Amino acid sequence: xxxxxxxxxxxxxxxxxxHNNDSACGLHCIKINNITVRAEEQTIIENINLHIHCGKVTxxxxxxxxxxxxxxxxxxxEIKHSGGIEFMDLKDKTMKDLRIGYVPxxxxxxxxxxxxxxxxxxxxxxxxxxxxxKNKKVYEKVKEQLAIFEAQDLIDKRACDLxxxxxxxxxxxxxxxxxxxxxxxxxxxxxxxxxxxxxxxKNIQTLKENYDLAMxxxxxxxxxxxxYADHVILLDKTILKEGSFEExxxxxxxxxxxxxxxxxxx
Numbered sequence: 001x002x003x004x005x006x007x008x009x010x011x012x013x014x015x016x017x018x019h020n021n022d023s024a025c026g027l028h029c030i031k032i033n034n035i036t037v038r039a040e041e042q043t044i045i046e047n048i049n050l051h052i053h054c055g056k057v058t059x060x061x062x063x064x065x066x067x068x069x070x071x072x073x074x075x076x077x078e079i080k081h082s083g084g085i086e087f088m089d090l091k092d093k094t095m096k097d098l099r100i101g102y103v104p105x106x107x108x109x110x111x112x113x114x115x116x117x118x119x120x121x122x123x124x125x126x127x128x129x130x131x132x133x134k135n136k137k138v139y140e141k142v143k144e145q146l147a148i149f150e151a152q153d154l155i156d157k158r159a160c161d162l163x164x165x166x167x168x169x170x171x172x173x174x175x176x177x178x179x180x181x182x183x184x185x186x187x188x189x190x191x192x193x194x195x196x197x198x199x200x201x202k203n204i205q206t207l208k209e210n211y212d213l214a215m216x217x218x219x220x221x222x223x224x225x226x227x228y229a230d231h232v233i234l235l236d237k238t239i240l241k242e243g244s245f246e247e248x249x250x251x252x253x254x255x256x257x258x259x260x261x262x263x264x265x266x
Contacts, residue, residue, distance in 0.1 A: 027090045028054045030098065030182055030214055034083035035074050037067070044070045046238045048083070052214045052231075054181065057204065059229035060218050061248070063257050066236045068218045069105075072184050075216075076102060087181060098182060101175035101213075105186040107167065109160045117151075117170055118142055120159045124174050145173045149203050165196025172203060176211065183207070185217045189224065197221070204228050 032050040036043070045067035052058055060068050074081040087098035109115070118134065121142045126135065139155070146152045149169040154162065162170065168188060175183060189197045201224060207215065208228075219225050225232055225245050232248045234241040240253040248254050 028096070028181060028212070028214075029088050029090055030054075031086040031088070032075065032083070033086065035071065035081055035085075036083055037070050037074050037079060037081045043237065045074070045235075048235075048239060050216075050233070050239075052182070052216070054212045054214045055208065056230040057208065057215045057217060057228050058231045058233060059225045059245075060216065060233045060235055061220075061225060062235040062240075068235055069186055071235070072102075072186050072216070072218065075182075075184060076100060096181075099178070099180045101180035101183045103168070103171045103175050103183070103185045103188055105188075105190055105218075107171065109162075109167075111160050113158070113160050115159050117146070117154045117157055117159055117162070120170065121145070121155075121174055121177075125177055145177050146170065148176070148206065149173050150199070163196070164192045165199060168192060168196070168200065169203070176207070176213075179211055180213055183213055183215045185215065187218050187220055189219075189221055197224075200224075201228065 030050075030052045032048060032052070035048040036046045038044065048071060050058065060071070062068055070079070073079045074083075075085065085098060087096050088094070089096050118139060122135070122138050125142075126138050143152045143155050146155055146169070149172050151166065151169040151173060154166055154170060157166075159167070159170070189200050192200065204215070204217075204224075205228070207213065217224075217229070219229075222245075229245060232243065232245050233239055234248050234251070234253055234257070236253075236257065240257075241248055241251045
């Protein structure tokens with residue numbers, strides 16, 4: 001759910017926390033080629049082509065029902081689609097395995113479940129039993145990863161008791177363990193208060209400055225898109241327009257979708 005990779009990394013604890021492994025370093029580009037999703041006779045998205053460089057944030061905006069989440073699910077391989085994804089090392093022009101991290105819009109954690117943040121995190125990154133005895137080495141590594149997003153103090157808190165912003169920081173820490181080449185975020189500030197949104201913006205800046213990964217963000221927040229997106233995609237089943245936020249905001253398709261209004265959310 002939160003991490004997808006072509007090769008299983010769970011059996012190697014050292015690799016799990018290695019920020020400098022070969023698949024997360026160097027200059028890379030990701031090409032999404034002709035992604036199309038159809039359900040029976042209905043076309044959900046069609047001929048999506050994107051070219052993304054590591055170190056960049058690509059924001060996808062569009063009306064409800066435009067196919068934004070469908071595109072994310074296709075990239076993750078969760079739904080049947082045509083087209084494909086290429087991941088290339090630009091240093092030696094070779095194709096590499098693509099590691100994807102994912103932060104969904106919602107995670108359903110039942111109330112009163114005893115699972116702690118440590119249990120949640122360790123369940124994704126380790127095969128060791130987690131409910132009976134904490135692994136000291138894993139515990140320290142989990143705490144270290146949580147600290148990237150100022151969430152280390154949450155490690156022993158029950159996951160069901162987290163606020164929206166706290167859960168988001170935990171999910172971000174999980175999604176970059178190990179460091180992916182591509183990080184997908186589906187409406188990451190949905191339901192989060194102003195303080196949580198400000199911290200999210202800070203976290204995105206941290207990722208851009210310190211990790212060689214590409215980010216695709218579905219966003220309903222024009223403030224975020226304006227400040228942090230290097231490239232913006234206006235989607236309505238296919239790509240209507242791409243470029244900077246200012247270029248998108250001034251195009252006719254944007255005005256048709258959003259009524260020509262510049263708003264923080266839509």
